[in-house]
Amino acid sequence: MDRRTLLKGMAGAGVLAGTRGFPAPALAQGAAARTLKFVPQANLANFDPIWGTQYVVRNAAALVWDTLYGFDDKLQPQRQMVESEEVTDDGLTWTFKLRQGLKFHDGEPVRAKDAVASLTRWSARDPLGLMLKAIQKELTAVDDRTFKWVLSKPYPKMQLALAKNSTPMAFIMPERIAKTDPFKQIDEYVGSGPMKFVKNEWVPGAKAVFEKNPDYVPRDEPASWLAGGKRMMVDRIEWIIMPDPGTASAALQNGEVDWWENPISDLVPVLRRSRNVAVDIADPLGNIGTFRMNHLHPPFNDVRARRAVLMAMDQEEYMRALVGDDNSLWKPLPGFFTPGTPLYNEEGGEILKGKRDIAGAKKLLAESGYTNQPVTCVVAQDQPITKGQGDVTAELLKRIGMNVDFVATDWGTTGQRRAQKSPPGQGGWAMFHSWHAGSDCINPAVYIAIRAQGDGAWFGWPNVPEVEKEVTAWFDAKNLEEEKAAARRLNKAALDNVVYAPTGFFLTYQAWRKNVAGVGKGPIPFFWGVSKTA
Amino acid sequence: MLGYIVRRILATIPVMGVVALFVFSLLYIAPGDPAAVIAGDQATPADVERIRQSLGLDRPFLVRFGEWFFRILQGDMGTSIFTNLPVWTMIRQRIEPTLSLMIVTLILAIVVAVPMGVVAAWKAGSWIDRLIMAFAVFGFSVPVFVVAYILAYVFALELEWLPVQGYTPLSEGLWPWLENLILPAIALGCVYIALIARITRATMLEVLSQDYIKTARAKGMGQSGILFIHALKNAAVPIVTVIGIGIAFLIGGAIVTESVFVIPGLGRLTIDAILRRDYPVIQGVVLLFSFVYVFVNLAVDVLYTLIDPRIRY
Numbered sequence: 001m002d003r004r005t006l007l008k009g010m011a012g013a014g015v016l017a018g019t020r021g022f023p024a025p026a027l028a029q030g031a032a033a034r035t036l037k038f039v040p041q042a043n044l045a046n047f048d049p050i051w052g053t054q055y056v057v058r059n060a061a062a063l064v065w066d067t068l069y070g071f072d073d074k075l076q077p078q079r080q081m082v083e084s085e086e087v088t089d090d091g092l093t094w095t096f097k098l099r100q101g102l103k104f105h106d107g108e109p110v111r112a113k114d115a116v117a118s119l120t121r122w123s124a125r126d127p128l129g130l131m132l133k134a135i136q137k138e139l140t141a142v143d144d145r146t147f148k149w150v151l152s153k154p155y156p157k158m159q160l161a162l163a164k165n166s167t168p169m170a171f172i173m174p175e176r177i178a179k180t181d182p183f184k185q186i187d188e189y190v191g192s193g194p195m196k197f198v199k200n201e202w203v204p205g206a207k208a209v210f211e212k213n214p215d216y217v218p219r220d221e222p223a224s225w226l227a228g229g230k231r232m233m234v235d236r237i238e239w240i241i242m243p244d245p246g247t248a249s250a251a252l253q254n255g256e257v258d259w260w261e262n263p264i265s266d267l268v269p270v271l272r273r274s275r276n277v278a279v280d281i282a283d284p285l286g287n288i289g290t291f292r293m294n295h296l297h298p299p300f301n302d303v304r305a306r307r308a309v310l311m312a313m314d315q316e317e318y319m320r321a322l323v324g325d326d327n328s329l330w331k332p333l334p335g336f337f338t339p340g341t342p343l344y345n346e347e348g349g350e351i352l353k354g355k356r357d358i359a360g361a362k363k364l365l366a367e368s369g370y371t372n373q374p375v376t377c378v379v380a381q382d383q384p385i386t387k388g389q390g391d392v393t394a395e396l397l398k399r400i401g402m403n404v405d406f407v408a409t410d411w412g413t414t415g416q417r418r419a420q421k422s423p424p425g426q427g428g429w430a431m432f433h434s435w436h437a438g439s440d441c442i443n444p445a446v447y448i449a450i451r452a453q454g455d456g457a458w459f460g461w462p463n464v465p466e467v468e469k470e471v472t473a474w475f476d477a478k479n480l481e482e483e484k485a486a487a488r489r490l491n492k493a494a495l496d497n498v499v500y501a502p503t504g505f506f507l508t509y510q511a512w513r514k515n516v517a518g519v520g521k522g523p524i525p526f527f528w529g530v531s532k533t534a
Numbered sequence: 535m536l537g538y539i540v541r542r543i544l545a546t547i548p549v550m551g552v553v554a555l556f557v558f559s560l561l562y563i564a565p566g567d568p569a570a571v572i573a574g575d576q577a578t579p580a581d582v583e584r585i586r587q588s589l590g591l592d593r594p595f596l597v598r599f600g601e602w603f604f605r606i607l608q609g610d611m612g613t614s615i616f617t618n619l620p621v622w623t624m625i626r627q628r629i630e631p632t633l634s635l636m637i638v639t640l641i642l643a644i645v646v647a648v649p650m651g652v653v654a655a656w657k658a659g660s661w662i663d664r665l666i667m668a669f670a671v672f673g674f675s676v677p678v679f680v681v682a683y684i685l686a687y688v689f690a691l692e693l694e695w696l697p698v699q700g701y702t703p704l705s706e707g708l709w710p711w712l713e714n715l716i717l718p719a720i721a722l723g724c725v726y727i728a729l730i731a732r733i734t735r736a737t738m739l740e741v742l743s744q745d746y747i748k749t750a751r752a753k754g755m756g757q758s759g760i761l762f763i764h765a766l767k768n769a770a771v772p773i774v775t776v777i778g779i780g781i782a783f784l785i786g787g788a789i790v791t792e793s794v795f796v797i798p799g800l801g802r803l804t805i806d807a808i809l810r811r812d813y814p815v816i817q818g819v820v821l822l823f824s825f826v827y828v829f830v831n832l833a834v835d836v837l838y839t840l841i842d843p844r845i846r847y
Binding site: 043045046048052125127181183184185186187203204205206207240241242243244246247250251253254256382410411413415416418419421448455456457458459461 | 691
């Protein structure tokens with residue numbers, strides 16, 4: 001090929017391809033309206049919702065895999081893949097019957113043996129699953145649509161465990177996939193949910209694609225969170241990973257994407273000014289900021305040092321660091337449960353209310369025997385939520401007379417370091433920050449951070465039998481009133497002993513193009529019912 | 535010459551071996567735990583430990599290095615801890631966007647910077663020279679991401695001429711491919727343009743003071759002929775050297791540029807892998823970058839002989 005031919009060819013290709021600026025043909029416009037471009041909160045780096053328990057994996061998995069039960073927007077478990085269930089009078093045998101017509105994406109029907117294998121894998125990783133496994137006598141398929149779970153002890157929270165949206169959720173996979181070791185990743189992504197995962201278009205860190213499952217049979221009830229009929233109004237959903245919020249904001253304004261899961265509050269005023277973009281709260285259950293202390297080593301192995309932090313802590317300072325001046329985005333939280341949910345209470349919360357008592361905190365700290373040893377604060381700088389809280393904490397601890405050893409690091413290193421039980425001077429730590437989704441703090445069943453069973457507890461390893469006693473009381477409660485009473489006692493015990501220090505309750509935004517309809521609020525971006533016009 | 539090239543290629547093998555050992559050792563002593571990242575924030579310490587064991591991260595350094603090195607010798611870069619995809623598959627998915635960005639940036643930089651440097655040398659001391667050098671200082675000083683945001687704001691959001699983000703493969707057409715690369719290439723190319731323009735000016739100034747240039751002028755040769763035929767060719771060796779070295783800058787700059795413009799390239803793959811401590815991917819990408827760098831150095835050395843026939847190996 002000579003130079004002239006090459007140039008002609010390139011120009012021709014440019015003309016043919018250069019359609020930007022010209023109206024798209026009707027067919028292309030229709031295709032655009034059937035494709036929803038979504039910017040998720042994080043990269044979909046793996047796609048096994050049992051092995052990897054990040055929220056982003058769960059959110060994608062909810063498109064591909066279905067569950068036996070699902071939470072509705074009132075946090076009540078509703079039947080999803082299950083048609084009916086029976087429990088014997090002694091509460092020891094549960095029999096579940098699957099709905100008719102359920103099919104996996106490979107065309108195979110969903111059978112009871114698939115549910116059995118999936119629940120077996122799930123129960124090896126999930127805290128509630130582990131509780132079930134501990135009292136399990138038998139989990140077997142009776143026929144293609146029926147399976148039974150025989151227990152040695154009644155478990156009244158069965159439906160809640162199977163419906164909950166905290167990770168890992170009890171997704172149902174084909175038996176051959178569900179038989180994978182729960183500590184190893186699956187490599188086949190076949191579910192029975194409303195969308196199929198397009199593996200060959202998956203570029204981790206850049207893009208994930210889902211296509212409508214034509215065989216999906218939605219329930220008749222209207223969709224409500226993870227319950228009801230999950231009717232897809234678009235044919236294709238493209239997740240476009242955008243690590244830079246500035247770019248995501250510009251892309252949304254420019255119409256290059258349709259929906260952004262978590263715009264940072266700094267950019268919300270810009271988005272609100274765009275006439276084509278709508279902005280609203282993402283999840284009314286919000287998030288709880290946490291100041292997690294190490295109960296194994298000085299100074300926070302003494303409850304007086306932990307209480308000194310609570311006496312001096314000003315939650316408004318923490319929340320301002322996270323959400324700025326927007327008062328609609330935060331609330332003080334003198335307790336542990338998510339505001340607006342049935343178990344929320346402020347029992348024992350006086351220590352977090354009113355004027356902060358710095359002098360009292362200093363006195364209590366001195367009584368705890370604190371001798372000016374360095375307090376190792378491990379603060380991830382690559383997460384705005386931990387960085388913002390960490391800056392406030394450094395000042396707070398200095399104010400009450402602590403010698404702050406501020407370790408500025410990244411989230412990956414924090415994840416490793418917080419697992420170290422050695423003393424702070426030998427690679428361990430004294431405190432770190434994190435946050436929990438409000439939907440994970442609605443009751444003790446899903447609230448791993450409030451547990452205080454020592455070695456088996458979450459990082460910090462609190463050992464408070466009083467707290468565990470109330471957790472058990474909640475599990476054994478026969479009605480909501482008993483549950484609430486147990487939650488009140490639990491809240492007080494957890495605050496008196498400072499299992500951890502809540503830094504406040506905060507909300508985040510979501511934003512979408514105004515040609516997109518049906519965007520709801522909840523702990524997961526629910527795609528069913530979301531439609532788009534060209 | 536052929537013997538020289540073969541010797542140089544063979545010499546890269548021990549270099550790559552040292553790089554491999556260095557990369558593996560660095561990652562081994564670096565803090566961070568992929569198991570903790572995988573397990574998520576709700577995991578218990580026992581969960582994290584089980585995942586560490588299942589990934590083989592609890593085994594001794596030498597065992598892990600030996601296994602990894604043996605696999606590399608067989609051309610197997612391993613499997614990503616996070617995605618469960620082969621590292622080579624992940625790299626292959628990302629090569630085209632990064633290569634496209636680098637090529638467009640390189641072309642843009644050479645086409646803009648070399649004439650700028652030549653003109654600045656020709657008009658040395660004039661306002662044109664000062665203007666070009668002021669631009670060069672600006673290009674050096676302003677971070678890539680600042681230029682990127684300004685370009686995106688002006689040309690994508692305000693004027694709506696170009697997209698803010700994304701990448702379209704070349705197979706889908708020349709213009710769709712190019713329109714996604716124009717802004718990133720300008721943002722990434724600024725530093726590079728400044729660097730090449732400055733070195734071109736300095737080298738040209740030196741060459742323009744040579745006797746043979748005066749002879750050419752005395753013989754009545756036109757200005758453009760003197761500048762672009764006689765002077766530039768003789769100034770080309772240091773310029774080519776800088777272009778070669780600059781490819782390392784491009785690799786570094788591509789990481790930021792790809793993040794801002796959401797280009798699914800190797801730069802973003804590297805960042806994601808580092809943040810998650812995805813060791814096999816980090817090792818694979820660093821090895822690839824090292825190989826590219828060694829290869830570029832070799833190409834530059836070979837180019838010397840074409841530009842200056844006096845150079846022989």
